[in-house]
Amino acid sequence: MSHQHDDPIDALLQKQFKGSVPDDGFSERLMQRLPPRRHRVAWPLWVGLLAGAGACWLSLLAMPLLHLGWSDLMGGELSASAITLLLAIAGVSLLTCWWTITEADDR
Amino acid sequence: MCVADSVVEARIDRALVARALLDGDRRAFEQLLRRHQGMVRAQLRRLLHGDHAMADDLAQEAFLLAWRKLDQFRGEARFSTWLYRITYSCFLQACRKKPWPSGHIDDDAVDQLPALPDAVDLQLDLERAMQRLSTAEQTVLLHCVQLGLSQEETAYVLVMPLGTVKTHATRGKAKLKTWLAPWRETADEERTS
Numbered sequence: 001m002s003h004q005h006d007d008p009i010d011a012l013l014q015k016q017f018k019g020s021v022p023d024d025g026f027s028e029r030l031m032q033r034l035p036p037r038r039h040r041v042a043w044p045l046w047v048g049l050l051a052g053a054g055a056c057w058l059s060l061l062a063m064p065l066l067h068l069g070w071s072d073l074m075g076g077e078l079s080a081s082a083i084t085l086l087l088a089i090a091g092v093s094l095l096t097c098w099w100t101i102t103e104a105d106d107r
Numbered sequence: 108m109c110v111a112d113s114v115v116e117a118r119i120d121r122a123l124v125a126r127a128l129l130d131g132d133r134r135a136f137e138q139l140l141r142r143h144q145g146m147v148r149a150q151l152r153r154l155l156h157g158d159h160a161m162a163d164d165l166a167q168e169a170f171l172l173a174w175r176k177l178d179q180f181r182g183e184a185r186f187s188t189w190l191y192r193i194t195y196s197c198f199l200q201a202c203r204k205k206p207w208p209s210g211h212i213d214d215d216a217v218d219q220l221p222a223l224p225d226a227v228d229l230q231l232d233l234e235r236a237m238q239r240l241s242t243a244e245q246t247v248l249l250h251c252v253q254l255g256l257s258q259e260e261t262a263y264v265l266v267m268p269l270g271t272v273k274t275h276a277t278r279g280k281a282k283l284k285t286w287l288a289p290w291r292e293t294a295d296e297e298r299t300s
Contacts, residue, residue: 009280010252012287016233017253020145021152027140030167034174037131 113185120186128177136177140170143187146254147194153249154198165201169194184263188256191264229290236286243271244279251276 060066069085072078120142126135147169151162173193180189237245250261251272258276262269 009283009287012229012233012283013237013248013252016230016237017149017153017249019149021148023141023144026144026148026163026166027137030140030144030170031133031137033167033171034133034136035171037174037177 116187117185121182124177124180124182124186136174139186143190144170146187147190150191150194150249150254151198153253154195154246161201165197166194169197172197184260188260188263191250191254191256192266195264196266229287232287232290233283236283239286240279240282241275244275244282247272247275248279 065081065084068079069081072082073085120139123135123139123142126132127139144166148162148166151165151169152159155162155165169190173190176193180186184192237248240248246265247261247267250256250264251258256264258272259269261267261276262272265272
């Protein structure tokens with residue numbers, strides 16, 4: 001359908017629409033009901049992150065794989081434990097990216 | 108409204124949102140409310156087929172939600188579009204709680220209506236023809252044509268794929284054109300005689 005054909009229908013529909021509704025005290029009534037703004041506090045997030053990182057560190061501390069992988073990486077040796085460590089870091093990074101993108105889309 | 112005006116309006120809205128967020132400035136939000144309440148209530152009145160009381164209740168709910176979620180407005184869409192989206196979501200939630208009459212009337216009822224001869228009657232026929240459209244077609248035409256949103260903005264407000272919005276708009280207009288064709292023929296005849 002061409003725009004030329006659509007125009008009379010658009011014009012009719014716009015004419016039929018009554019447009020903006022006058023305020024008539026609506027805004028005033030709503031402002032009286034408006035609650036105070038709650039500011040989002042950031043500390044629970046940071047406490048959670050630190051607690052999670054601490055718990056993760058404590059549970060991995062006893063594992064030889066982590067120490068081995070780290071020393072191999074530092075020594076420039078690409079051993080199985082070093083590759084496992086790299087894959088774990090890459091996996092966590094990807095998960096974080098995916099979570100961030102999903103959160104951004106939801107907003 | 109021309110494009111330049113629309114850009115200026117969007118800029119004013121963004122500035123007001125920033126002020127409202129900065130210190131919870133209620134006066135800035137009040138200005139946003141006064142600027143947009145008319146169109147939001149008009150949107151709801153159309154969606155609710157003229158139930159003014161319910162439309163105002165839902166409009167209040169939508170603005171209170173907008174106030175709570177204001178920090179989630181990032182300026183990717185116009186503020187008015189973001190507000191229409193919140194309003195439409197409130198409307199859908201209300202429909203889920205209490206199913207609303209769609210305003211859809213059957214073909215036989217419309218066919219039995221007498222043909223009426225002047226401009227006022229054309230408006231009445233248009234109203235009836237609109238009610239013959241599917242709910243999705245009515246909603247898309249309301250946002251695309253009557254509220255003046257682009258098809259992309261309509262897709263954002265209705266959380267609908269752009270292709271679906273285009274299809275509903277084209278089909279809805281084609282149906283209206285067919286049903287209102289006798290009016291056009293009469294007008295053409297009057298012009299030639």
